[in-house]
Amino acid sequence: MTKLVKDVECMEMIRRNLYLDKIRPFIDQDLIKVLIGLRRSGKTILLSQIRDVLLERGVPKENIIEINFESRRFKKLEDADNFYQYVTERAEKADGKVYLFFDEIQHVKEWHSVIPSFRIDFDCDIYVTGSNSKLLSGELATNMAGRYVSFHVYPFVLSEIQEFYEINELPYTREQLFVDYLKYGGLPMRLVLPDEHSVRTYLEDVYDSVVMKDILSRYAIRNESLLRKLLEFLLDNIGNPFSARSISRSLLSAGQSTTVDTVLNYIDKLQAGMILSKAERYDIKGKNILASTEKYYAGDIGLRNVSKASEQIDTSKLLENVVYLEMLSRGYDVKVGKLDTQEIDFVCYKGQKKLYIQVAYVLSEDCIAREFGNLEKIDDNYPKYVISSDIIDMSRNGIVHYNIIDFLLDEKDI
Numbered sequence: 473m474t475k476l477v478k479d480v481e482c483m484e485m486i487r488r489n490l491y492l493d494k495i496r497p498f499i500d501q502d503l504i505k506v507l508i509g510l511r512r513s514g515k516t517i518l519l520s521q522i523r524d525v526l527l528e529r530g531v532p533k534e535n536i537i538e539i540n541f542e543s544r545r546f547k548k549l550e551d552a553d554n555f556y557q558y559v560t561e562r563a564e565k566a567d568g569k570v571y572l573f574f575d576e577i578q579h580v581k582e583w584h585s586v587i588p589s590f591r592i593d594f595d596c597d598i599y600v601t602g603s604n605s606k607l608l609s610g611e612l613a614t615n616m617a618g619r620y621v622s623f624h625v626y627p628f629v630l631s632e633i634q635e636f637y638e639i640n641e642l643p644y645t646r647e648q649l650f651v652d653y654l655k656y657g658g659l660p661m662r663l664v665l666p667d668e669h670s671v672r673t674y675l676e677d678v679y680d681s682v683v684m685k686d687i688l689s690r691y692a693i694r695n696e697s698l699l700r701k702l703l704e705f706l707l708d709n710i711g712n713p714f715s716a717r718s719i720s721r722s723l724l725s726a727g728q729s730t731t732v733d734t735v736l737n738y739i740d741k742l743q744a745g746m747i748l749s750k751a752e753r754y755d756i757k758g759k760n761i762l763a764s765t766e767k768y769y770a771g772d773i774g775l776r777n778v779s780k781a782s783e784q785i786d787t788s789k790l791l792e793n794v795v796y797l798e799m800l801s802r803g804y805d806v807k808v809g810k811l812d813t814q815e816i817d818f819v820c821y822k823g824q825k826k827l828y829i830q831v832a833y834v835l836s837e838d839c840i841a842r843e844f845g846n847l848e849k850i851d852d853n854y855p856k857y858v859i860s861s862d863i864i865d866m867s868r869n870g871i872v873h874y875n876i877i878d879f880l881l882d883e884k885d886i
């Protein structure tokens with residue numbers, strides 16, 4: 473691991489073009505911009521980058537109202553009426569359109585009814601962030617329907633890490649970046665910490681004192697030990713197909729008593745905290761979602777590795793997790809595929825686009841037959857890919873093979 477110590481100012485100069493370019497066309501559009509992402513994935517910095525764009529465009533500072541609900545300073549504003557009054561008073565003092573930035577909005581009770589009313593009551597452009605994947609689900613979505621556009625912010629992918637090294641003129645080899653990524657994941661802050669020990673301490677702290685603490689307090693979880701064991705179990709078994717029934721059986725045999733309903737409930741909360749991500753199972757022939765089994769992946773590889781999950785993880789599963797996160801951050805909806813009795817690792821959708829991916833660590837003779845063979849059985853013309861750590865191009869029969877580092881760093885356009 474390269475030793476790095478950079479000051480925060482320097483870090484903040486890094487542009488996450490991936491997101492800023494996506495958000496830019498919506499600036500000044502009459503839609504609430506909602507940024508959702510795992511804790512510490514970089515949402516606040518993204519807000520400050522949007523604010524910089526506004527300042528560059530000549531928006532006066534007084535017309536930008538920022539509230540970070542993580543700060544105790546704004547504790548009183550968690551009450552919807554106080555919040556409404558504070559923002560309205562400030563907006564009235566400004567001359568012309570105001571820009572509202574609300575960080576970690578889920579702290580405000582009834583935020584989903586207050587925010588749309590700002591839009592009605594004065595001329596404004598609104599940006600909010602939240603670290604709960606359910607921020608816009610259910611009732612909230614109904615309240616805000618048609619009035620917002622959401623962006624999911626993921627931890628850095630490998631190409632962004634490479635960009636970080638290039639901007640800071642740090643020496644790197646692609647292989648070293650990749651090896652570090654498999655160990656420490658993509659939370660941006662880990663890139664500026666000076667050594668392995670501080671990176672591990674940072675990740676442990678985010679895992680325990682930030683993500684787990686959030687979930688425990690947000691949902692008043694009664695059985696903390698079960699929640700932790702369940703998460704460790706799923707992080708230990710990323711990429712394996714499970715049902716709530718099979719998970720509760722495994723926990724029972726490890727001495728942790730539970731019920732299927734509790735498992736389902738707790739998994740839901742872990743997903744809401746985005747430490748865990750569920751990939752639904754899609755029947756390629758039947759073209760429907762199979763409700764009974766799904767796979768789980770870590771929201772960040774570094775957080776997986778500092779959990780108490782086993783260090784002895786199957787590398788191909790880790791690579792699957794990497795490809796899964798990469799495709800999500802490229803804007804795909806990612807499912808795991810089933811074709812009769814065979815598995816297809818990923819079926820990915822974006823608008824009209826659809827493609828299939830198999831991931832393997834090393835393509836041995838057996839593996840080639842299996843990975844390519846499974847894709848060959850799919851009876852359609854959508855693009856099909858095999859991704860592995862092999863360097864030699866093994867593309868065949870219209871199925872494209874990519875080396876994983878090339879796929880991640882050259883942003884092979886799939």
Ligand SMILES: Nc1ncnc2c1ncn2[C@@H]1O[C@H](COP(=O)(O)OP(=O)(O)OP(=O)(O)O)[C@@H](O)[C@H]1O
Pocket residue numbers: 480483484485486487488509510511512513514515516517518542576603659660661
């Ligand atoms: N684009 C970036 N370039 C460099 N460093 C970054 C970038 N984005 C975030 N960071 C660093 O990562 C850390 C976490 O970022 P940030 O506070 O923006 O995350 P967040 O998603 O808002 O976190 P939380 O949900 O916990 O409030 C910060 O210390 C920040 O300096």
